[in-house]
Amino acid sequence: MKRSSAIRRAVLAAAAVALVVTGCTDRTGGSGGGSGGGGGTPQSPASASATGGSASDGKPSSPAPSSSSAAPSSPSSPSSPSSSAEVLMKDGDENEQVRELQARLRQLDLFDRAPTGFYGSITGKSVAAFQKRRGLPVTSTVDAATWELLLSLTKEPTADELKPSTTNKLDTPDPRCTTGRVLCISKESRTLAWMIDGKVVSSFDVRFGSENTPTREGEFKVEWKAREWTSTIYHTPMPYSMFFSRGQAVHYSADFAARGYAGASHGCVNVRDRAKLAALFDQVKPGDKVVVHW
Known part of the structure; x- marks a missing residue:
């Protein structure tokens, strides 16, 4: 009997050991490991964030082991940008502050056309040129540091500077415009120059067809x-x-006069100064050259 009892005790002990080993395999084995319970590797805040949750989203069935040895949590990213890095003006903005920006850049010969109040690619390039010249981060957008430096280097624009009655600044004439009688039309500066033998007789703001x-x-x-x-x-x-x-023709456009560059033509070259165009119309003759270029 004693021998039989000893054998039974030995068999029960071996079975108990086998159950413990099997249980550990279920909790720690496999490709995914544990799911937050005891024996699994606790999910860090960073990995929780990567899967769409946060460190406090899960509800583990039991506390993670060795909590005292867990690495302390740390911010996942730096604090929000300082006020000096806040973007004040950017591509697509349209307001009077953008018009002032353009007028001030024009004082520094960095914006070569009349202010429009619209922040487009040309304004972005002008801002980038200013930032590069002054050793600022080149972002093509206006933050507080860029704006404050620009204010310190320029004067407050006058009403004429903000909304000039004159045309956009002319480009250097295309070589084809330097001889004879030519309507020299630049898509880059959005201007038309009526030229005779290389001299500009009159000039106009113009707009063009859409894409x-x-x-x-x-x-x-x-x-x-x-x-x-x-x-x-x-x-x-x-x-x-x-x-x-x-x-396609050069012609007066009431829509251009009213809406400016918010619109576009169907391919013609629109002029918004009717009186000046009427005078030009009387001077131009059939057969005169027309050059449309960038």
Whole structure:
């Protein structure tokens, strides 16, 4: 009996040891390991965040072991940017502060056209040039540091500087514009210069067709003129039309006069100064050269 009892005790002890080993395998083995319970590796705040949760999202069935040895938590990212890095003006903004920005950049010869109040790619390039010149981080956006330095280097713009009545600054003429009688049209500066033998006689703000209806580039001639004309396609007035390329013309646009560069043409070169264009219309002759370039 004693021998049988001893054998039973030995068998029970061995079975108990086998159960413990099996239990440990279930909790720590496999590709995923534990899920927050005892025996598994506790999920760190960083890994919890990477899976879409936070360190406090889960509800483990029991406390993680060796909590006293766990690494202390630390901020996952630096604190929010300082006020000096806050973006004040950026691409797509349209307001009077942007107009002032452009006027001040123009005082430093970094913005070569009339202020529009719209922050586009040209304004971004001008800001980047200012930042590079002054040793600031080149971001093409205006933060407090950029704005404060610009204010210190320029004077408050006058009303004429903010909303000048004159045209955009002309580009250097395309070489094709330097001889003869030419309507020299620049897409870069959005200007038309009426030139005779290399001299600018008059100049105008202009706008062009949209991406879907672009104004063609190249060298053309004035084919014919019409003091009063209505588009046969779009049924809109086109006063003082000077046609140069298969229906595309230089002409006055009431929409351009009212909305500025918020709109676009269907391919024509729009002019917004009706009185000046009327005078130009009387000077230009069929056969005069037209150059549309960047």
